[in-house]
Amino acid sequence: xxxxxxxxxxxxxxxxxxxxxxxxxxxxxxxxxxxxxxxxxxxxxxxxxxxxxxxxxxxxxxxxxxxxxxxxxxxxxxxxxxxxxxxxxxxxxxxxxxxxxxxxxxxxxxxxxxxxxxxxxxxxxxxxxxxxxxxxxxxxxxxxxxxxxxxxxxxxxxxxxxxxxxxxxxxxxxxxxxxxxxxxxxxxxxxxxxxxxxxxxxxxxxxxxxxxxxxxxxxxxxxxxxxxxxxxxxxxxxxxxxxxxxxxxxxxxxxxxxxxxxxxxxxxxxxxxxxxxxxxxxxxxxxxxxxxxxxxxxxxxxxxxxxxxxxxxxxxxxxxxxxxxxxxxxxxxxxxxxxxxxxxxxxxxxxxxxxxxxxxxxxxxxxxxxxxxxxxxx
Ligand code: 0WD
Ligand code: CA
Numbered sequence: 001x002x003x004x005x006x007x008x009x010x011x012x013x014x015x016x017x018x019x020x021x022x023x024x025x026x027x028x029x030x031x032x033x034x035x036x037x038x039x040x041x042x043x044x045x046x047x048x049x050x051x052x053x054x055x056x057x058x059x060x061x062x063x064x065x066x067x068x069x070x071x072x073x074x075x076x077x078x079x080x081x082x083x084x085x086x087x088x089x090x091x092x093x094x095x096x097x098x099x100x101x102x103x104x105x106x107x108x109x110x111x112x113x114x115x116x117x118x119x120x121x122x123x124x125x126x127x128x129x130x131x132x133x134x135x136x137x138x139x140x141x142x143x144x145x146x147x148x149x150x151x152x153x154x155x156x157x158x159x160x161x162x163x164x165x166x167x168x169x170x171x172x173x174x175x176x177x178x179x180x181x182x183x184x185x186x187x188x189x190x191x192x193x194x195x196x197x198x199x200x201x202x203x204x205x206x207x208x209x210x211x212x213x214x215x216x217x218x219x220x221x222x223x224x225x226x227x228x229x230x231x232x233x234x235x236x237x238x239x240x241x242x243x244x245x246x247x248x249x250x251x252x253x254x255x256x257x258x259x260x261x262x263x264x265x266x267x268x269x270x271x272x273x274x275x276x277x278x279x280x281x282x283x284x285x286x287x288x289x290x291x292x293x294x295x296x297x298x299x300x301x302x303x304x305x306x307x308x309x310x311x312x313x314x315x316x317x318x319x320x321x322x323x324x325x326x327x328x329x330x331x332x333x334x335x336x337x338x339x340x341x342x343x344x345x346x347x348x349x350x351x352x353x354x355x356x357x358x359x360x361x362x363x364x365x366x367x368x369x370x371x372x373x374x375x376x377x378x
Contacts, residue, residue, distance in 0.1 A: 019334040022354040023327060027136040030323040037322060038217040040279035042241040043112065043224070045212050046103050052089065052207040054102050060210040062190035064233040064246045065198050066284070066297065076188040076286065076294040078181035078250065080200065086180050087205040091168060096157045096367045100125065100226045103213055105375055112215065117222065119152030122329060126214075126227030126277050128158050132328050133273035133321040135349060142350035146365050147332050150341040151376060154333060157367045159346065180204060185250045185286045185294060186230055194234040212242060214278050219326040221333070227278045242279040247271070250294065253287045264308040269316045272305040276318070328355065341368040 047060035067074045104123065111118055131143050144159040160168070183204045191198050213226045229245045236244040251267060254260050271283050281302055286294035309315025328347075335357055336345050344365040349355045360366075 019337075020331060022356050023331045024354045025135050025324065025349065027317070027320045027324075030136060030320040030327065031317065032319060032323055034319045035219050035322050035326050036217070038215075040214045040216040040242060040277070043213045043215050044103060044107060045210065045229075045241075046099065046226075047211070048099065048207060048209040050087070050205045050207050052093075054099050056103065056106055058210060060208050061229070062186070062192060062210070062231045063194045063196060064189065064231045064235075064284075065191040065196065066189060073295050074188075074286075074297060076185065076200075077292065078184045078188075078286075078288055078294060079177065079292040081184065081204060082177055082180045085203045087203055087207065088180075089206045094160070097123070097125070097155060098369060099211070100213070101369065101372045103226065104224070105372060108376070113222070116152075118224070121222040121224045122154045122156060122332075123224045124156035125158070126225050126274070128156055129223075129225060129277050129325065130270070130274045131158070132325040133277070134269055134316075135328075135355075136320050136324045137269060137316050139351050142348070144349075145332075145347045146360075146367055147336045147345045147347060148341055148343060148366070148368055149336045149339045150368055150373065152339065154336060155368060156332065159365065161348075181288065181292060182250050186248050188294070189248055189284065189286070190231045212245065212278060214242065216277075216279075218322065218329065221326065221329045225277070227274075229278075229280070233282075243281055245278070245280045247275050247280050247283045248286070249283055250286045250288055253289050253296070261312070265312065265315055268300070268305045268308055269321075271300065272302060272316075272318070273321060275302045331355070341373045342366050 044056075045058050045061070047055045047057060049055060049060065100123065104118070108118060128145060131138075132145075135143075141164065142161055144161050146157050146159050148155050183206055184200075187200050187202070187204060188198055209228045211226045212229045213224070216223045216225075229242075230248045231246050232239075232241070232244050233246050234244075236246075238244060249271060251263065252259075254263055275281075275283055283300045283302060283305075285298050285300060287296045287298070288294050306316075306318050332345070332347065335347075336343075342362050344360045344367070346358050346360055346365055347355055348358070
């Protein structure tokens with residue numbers, strides 16, 4: 001029935017050929033079975049030293065060294081050394097995917113999955129995927145992800161939003177100290193050698209990092225991503241990464257049911273998303289009192305975190321997180337069609353709105369460095 005004035009209805013073909021122009025994020029749209037997620041396997045690792053220089057080895061890996069469990073509780077002063085023994089990373093330096101690209105370049109010839117595996121993969125930081133997983137439940141902070149296709153591979157690199165930049169530059173002193181305290185906790189819990197002891201007298205240098213490079217797949221999206229790992233547990237049942245890795249976190253001591261509920265709804269979601277992606281099985285939390293001392297520790301198993309909100313109407317659902325992430329990756333794959341390292345699609349999201357996209361060429365958004373593009377073209 002092609003009556004006059006019904007032209008939109010009669011010719012839907014244009015809608016089928018064009019990629020969608022936005023992606024909704026409402027949790028209700030992503031309820032459903034948990035999608036396929038390949039058990040993450042470690043492809044390799046790299047380290048960043050005190051000068052933030054790249055090394056293609058595990059020199060920055062530290063060893064989990066919890067305090068003895070002889071009935072005494074810990075008493076870690078997280079403010080000790082602040083600010084005299086704090087060497088914070090220069091956050092003005094936008095590193096984008098550079099260190100990960102360095103690893104990919106070095107290993108491109110001997111990646112598992114066969115020749116052509118990389119061409120079908122998505123390459124990004126674990127932290128970017130974490131933000132995608134938590135998007136359906138996030139009510140505070142938006143994000144921007146830049147995407148380019150090069151030799152088939154889709155690269156995703158975060159762009160600091162103007163609001164995030166303002167927040168960073170006007171970060172109140174208490175928040176800066178709180179950031180330090182998170183790293184100080186790692187120093188109380190880690191040794192430089194297996195079976196070694198901790199040394200809280202040293203400096204806290206946040207340039208130093210150990211990063212694991214992982215392979216996984218979400219639905220039909222092969223993934224190559226890297227994430228910073230706090231330490232390895234030499235006593236873990238298996239010494240095979242990523243199963244032997246431990247994530248360390250600090251959080252405020254909780255004293256009321258309301259505080260606990262809020263912790264399960266907000267923090268555990270972020271902890272789950274971050275550790276589930278690389279297959280890190282345990283998160284060890286240090287609870288700090290108002291004076292900044294950690295007096296209790298608790299190990300949360302990543303695979304059990306959802307139990308704390310399973311029966312909570314306002315809780316989170318891992319299927320929603322993963323289904324949304326898969327939908328975003330499909331959206332990005334369908335949007336970034338042209339293979340061109342200088343062409344960038346910027347995906348932008350603010351809470352309460354759908355994900356939108358804009359197209360850019362070259363500076364300031366192009367993020368695949370010339371050294372990478374040229375070396376890969378050889
Ligand atoms: O330039 C950027 N926009 C970013 C760079 C954003 C996020 C991370 N990075 C860098 C990190 O420095 C790290 O070397 O990428 C690398 C891997 O990051 P990731 O594992 O993908 O990031 P994420 O999961 O967000 O963070 C893991 C840890 C954090 O631990 P906690 O427990 O706080 O989540 O990486 C550290 C931090 O210890 N970290 C950073 N260290 C220095 N500068 C930063 C940062 N901007 N962000 C996270
Ligand atoms: Ca950590």
